[in-house]
Amino acid sequence: MSTSEPIYKELTSETENPDVLQIESLCMKCNGKGTTKLLLTKIPHYKEIIITSFECFDCGDKNNGIQSSSFHEFGVKYELNVMSTEDLSRQIVKSDEATISIPELDFEIPSNRQRGEINTIEGIVRNAIDGLSQDQETRKVLDVDLYEKIQHFIEKLEELLKVKCPFTLILNDPSGNSYIENLKAPSIDPQISVSKYRRSSEQNESLGICEDKILHKILWRNKPYQEEVLQFNTICDQCSKPSKTKMKVTEIPHFKEVVIMASECDSCGHKTNEVKSGSGIEAKGKKHTLRIEAIEDIARDVLKSETCSVTVPEFELYVGSGLFVGKFTTVEGLLVDIRDDMLKNPFLLGDTTTPDKRQKMEELIAKINEVIDGKLHVDLVLDDPAGNSFVQDIYTPEKDPCLKVEEYERTFEQNEDLGLNDMKTENYAQNDDT
Incomplete structure (x- = not known):
């Protein structure tokens, strides 16, 4: 090799x-x-x-x-309620495709107007001030009215940095490659609202992404292909050398059909696997609550879709949807992935992390290790609005005393994130020319 x-x-x-x-x-x-x-x-x-x-x-x-170098499957939108000067120090990753807006000032930085950068909220606002301040001396001579309007707006931006009144900063990125720091990590930050959405055709076109339906037709309209393993050429996301991805449609007992994709690079040996639902979005969301009490619970199979969030209430640990791709693993494997991701995350344990946050993260990682070793009993909650996640019931056909499964009606916001509110299904069969 x-x-x-x-x-x-x-x-x-x-x-x-x-x-x-x-x-x-x-x-x-x-x-x-x-x-x-x-x-x-x-x-x-x-x-x-x-x-x-x-x-x-x-x-x-x-x-x-x-x-x-790549785009996520979903776009992402952050809404941050800036309430104090501490919020100005939040780190922000802004890609070229992201739009930043402040509704209170009717202010917007369009996509591709500024280069992608790693900055802080304060840095973003100061860059906007510096950009508007350029050529102000020239405007003062040539167009006094325009100079005064821009100067007045600059003063409003400078007032934001004093945070005398709360304001909202919205970061909208169809590529999914932007981020605003969560100061309460790994818990939910009440000041940040994060939503993921499916890109429109116009957004895919602006990103240069082709919407290809061929794979869908091969898998779901040609039954013979569902009985074999498909293989196609891809590029390794580690070394960028040519590699191959294998795909197979299979059925999880007591659940549904899923698509398993596995890649292996002959050049660097890197391996990845991903699981996607093969039957679309369910009519209702589904929430699995597993009480981890024995080593058998750690070994249960778990299917976590890309729309599923993971919570451990005892630790105030919340892992949002989209952090990991769809995975078919075990409870232990899922906890190991969460732990390893925290260890590699520069916003949680990097050089800029405060001593208090570092200590909190180290204590949390130690608790996760205790759960993995069977020394600590906790609840593991998988909440999937799309209904495409699954936790193995090891007591079937008897009632599982450690597993609770609930179905619920999605909220308007959840349907919006899944792209269902604007989806047209009437007369679909008649209009389908594929």
């Missing part, structure tokens, strides 16, 4: 001399000569990214940016 190095490498505290590419560049501010540095790396939750840093030798201008 080849031992070729991956193109995108993870950065940790043990990383020495990361591979940085330097390119001589033109300064857009003074037309002087500068240098752009490129670092290809991986950040948990955002897959591979390219971090750019520019510095001009003539005027001293500096800037940095971030570009993602």
Whole structure:
């Protein structure tokens, strides 16, 4: 097997001399000569990214940016209620495709107007102030009325930084590659509302994503294909070398049909697997509550879809939908994935983490390890509005004393996140020309 190095490498505290590419560049501010540095790396939750840093030798201008190498399956929308100066220090990852708006000021930074970046809420507002302040001296001479209007708006932005009154910051990213820091992690932050949504055809087109129905037709309209393993060529997300993905439609006992996809790269040996529902969205949402009391409960099979959230009430631990792709694993495997993701998350245990937050995270990880080792009994809650998640009932056909399954009617907001409110199903068969 080849031992070729991956193109995108993870950065940790043990990383020495990361591979940085330097390119001589033109300064857009003074037309002087500068240098752009490129670092290809991986950040948990955002897959591979390219971090750019520019510095001009003539005027001293500096800037940095971030570009993602792939898109998530769902778009994401964050609504943050900024209530104190502490909120201004929240870290924010903004991709090129993201839109930032402040409804109270009727202010919006459109997508692709600013480069993707890692910043803080305060930094985003100050960048907006700096951008509006440019050429103000010229406007003061040529167009006094425009100068005064812009100056008045700049003063409003500066007032936001004092946070005398709460305001709302909305981050909407159809690529799904943006993020606002949760100061209450791993619990739910009451000041942040996060929703995921299916992109419209226009948004997919703007991202350069082709909506292909061929795979759907092969799997669900041609029954012979459901009896065999399909294989197609892909690109490895670790080393970007050609690899292969295998796909199989199978049925989970007492549940439903699912699509299992597995990839393996011959170049670097990286392996991934993902599970998706094969029967669409259920009529009702479904909530599984498992009381983990014995080693047998840790070994139960679990299917967690991409729309399912995971909660451990005893720890105030909340893992939102979309953090992991669809997984068919065990309770132990799911807890291990959550623990490992926390260990790699720079916003929870990175260099910028406060000592109090680091201690809280370390204590939480220790408790998760106790659950995995069978030393601690807790409730594990899987809440899936799409109804496509599953926890194995090991007492069938008898009643399972440790597992509670509830069906519920979805809220309007949940239907909105699943793209159901605007979905047209009337006369679908007559209009389907495929």
